[in-house]
Amino acid sequence: MSGSTLQKAIEQVTKATEEDKNGNYPEALRLYQNGVDYFLHSIKYEAQGAKSKESIRAKCMSYLERAEEIKKFLANGGPKKAKASAEGGPSKKKSSKRDILPKIDLIGV
DSSP states (O other): OHHHHHHHHHHHHHHHHHHHHTTOHHHHHHHHHHHHHHHHHHHHHSOOOHHHHHHHHHHHHHHHHHHHHHHHHHHTTHHHHHHHHHTTSSOOSOOOHHHHSOOOOOOOO
């Protein structure tokens, strides 16, 4: 499983960022979590230098932070609640998919 775990992690977070951009937050959350699991497995079991491990850890932190933002957003009603307020709730401002959940700068691996 040498390089395949790292490659799988990269594939997972790449898909996660795509789903995140498209507003499919439940799937993005699942993919971010899977990607981080693969990255951690890679750090633990694959031979890499200290610099490489630190770089992967930093990326994991960014992906975990984004996953936590999505998790909180979904726990608070997700896009349904944001859509309801846009359609006539307290705020009269129309919201787009972009306004529903703040985006982060997506980090490449």
